[in-house]
Amino acid sequence: MSTSHPDLLDRHRKVLPSWLALYYDQPIELVSGKGCVVTDAEGRDYLDFFGGILTTMTGHAVPEVVDAIREQAGRLLHTSTLYLVRPMVELAERIAALSNIPDAKVFFVSSGTEATEAALLFCCGARRSNQVLALRNSYHGRSFTAMSVTGNRAWSASSLSPLQVSYIHNGDRLRGPFAHLSDEAFNAASAADLRQVIETTTAGDVACLIAEPIQGVGGFVVPPDGFFASLKAVLDEYGILFVSDEVQTGWGRTGDHFWGYQAHGITPDLLTFAKGLGNGVAIAGVVGRAELLDSVKTNSISTFGGNPLATAAALANLEYLFAHDLQANAREVGSLLLEGLRRLQGRLEVVGDVRGKGLMIGVELVEPSTAARSAVGVAPGAAAGVAAGTGAGPGGAGRPSARAASQVLEETRARGLLIGKGGLYGNVLRIAPPLSVSRQQAEEALAVLADALWVVDSARRS
Numbered sequence: 001m002s003t004s005h006p007d008l009l010d011r012h013r014k015v016l017p018s019w020l021a022l023y024y025d026q027p028i029e030l031v032s033g034k035g036c037v038v039t040d041a042e043g044r045d046y047l048d049f050f051g052g053i054l055t056t057m058t059g060h061a062v063p064e065v066v067d068a069i070r071e072q073a074g075r076l077l078h079t080s081t082l083y084l085v086r087p088m089v090e091l092a093e094r095i096a097a098l099s100n101i102p103d104a105k106v107f108f109v110s111s112g113t114e115a116t117e118a119a120l121l122f123c124c125g126a127r128r129s130n131q132v133l134a135l136r137n138s139y140h141g142r143s144f145t146a147m148s149v150t151g152n153r154a155w156s157a158s159s160l161s162p163l164q165v166s167y168i169h170n171g172d173r174l175r176g177p178f179a180h181l182s183d184e185a186f187n188a189a190s191a192a193d194l195r196q197v198i199e200t201t202t203a204g205d206v207a208c209l210i211a212e213p214i215q216g217v218g219g220f221v222v223p224p225d226g227f228f229a230s231l232k233a234v235l236d237e238y239g240i241l242f243v244s245d246e247v248q249t250g251w252g253r254t255g256d257h258f259w260g261y262q263a264h265g266i267t268p269d270l271l272t273f274a275k276g277l278g279n280g281v282a283i284a285g286v287v288g289r290a291e292l293l294d295s296v297k298t299n300s301i302s303t304f305g306g307n308p309l310a311t312a313a314a315l316a317n318l319e320y321l322f323a324h325d326l327q328a329n330a331r332e333v334g335s336l337l338l339e340g341l342r343r344l345q346g347r348l349e350v351v352g353d354v355r356g357k358g359l360m361i362g363v364e365l366v367e368p369s370t371a372a373r374s375a376v377g378v379a380p381g382a383a384a385g386v387a388a389g390t391g392a393g394p395g396g397a398g399r400p401s402a403r404a405a406s407q408v409l410e411e412t413r414a415r416g417l418l419i420g421k422g423g424l425y426g427n428v429l430r431i432a433p434p435l436s437v438s439r440q441q442a443e444e445a446l447a448v449l450a451d452a453l454w455v456v457d458s459a460r461r462s
């Protein structure tokens, strides 16, 4: 095996699609990991603060999870759902109870995209409608249907759609028409927008709204608590179902809650999950009201969905999560990171916004000369209001700088820290380490981020 990154990059480019994006000017191959640290093929260690896109939930090479995978793999990998699968039943019981949805059932698949597909199938079938509501700037996967509810042009490769989709306001407190409002008024305006969209762009009998409680790919956009309660009150009037896409927000990542929807005092009809559950082993699914899951009248199957290997891995992973109370760790270490980053926001103009919950933290970068400066602690809406009309950028929040985000990624990588990026404008740093990250690792990451942001801030001001 060659250990040269450039050589592997050449081979990658020859045989893999050009749109399969790689991070960094000089992409790296990660070959091993332990906890929150990964090692590349040239022997360099990094703190992993993106966890393979929020998927390494409990950490790399966690012995309890690895042992469960080994044990199951050594016995039986696969049987299909034509036979009883004990770990699948156990995991379904566990997730049904955790969902807080009364009398819930669970259907397992292998990816978040398939979970989106399944949830939409259940809702559209049950409501006999192909009309769906989604949030602007959403991401729900890469299949034809999942793309059709993805409200971000950069990820929607086709305008053709199997569904009739109407997009509503996405809860962005920094940019957009409602950014200057108080949280309460913001939620009310978003609900009014939803009502108007239903009444003007649909035939009324809409199947469902699908939404991420915190938009992931969209740049960790955090709506005010209660936002989805305001929307759900309107949905209920029309009998429209609510699907919470918890692919990124699930399993305690947001710290205060196990699921993202819980910040809003509501219960969804269906909930989709993926990523963190298998800690890297492919497992995803839908949990929700039994009558919706049972509403499919034909045969249906997922060959790999919930197979013995995936469900054994997921059970061990969940066990570890609870045994170590990683939700509490996400809350505590997440606040430490958020506070540290907010201190940096006060000092560096390139930092336009710091937001997030638990270990799902977004840092929005802007061109320094366009930044709407505000005292730290001033609500983002208020900051945007102060700058309104200055031409500073959408919502007056500073002109988004995708370039700065790419530069910060290079600078952090050079200092041994891996983070992600995203957002509608590609200008949001995404910080989302495994939920087992320690305070000390968070302090180390903060020091690296401070240096990297300072370098980029200075470069972009000169």
Ligand SMILES: Cc1ncc(COP(=O)(O)O)c(C=O)c1O
Pocket: 053, 110, 111, 112, 113, 114, 116, 139, 140, 141, 142, 212, 216, 217, 245, 246, 247, 248, 274, 275
């Ligand atoms: C919120 C959300 N839903 C669905 C998906 C699709 O998941 P997958 O890539 O496993 O198909 C993603 C992937 O990033 C996601 O972030």
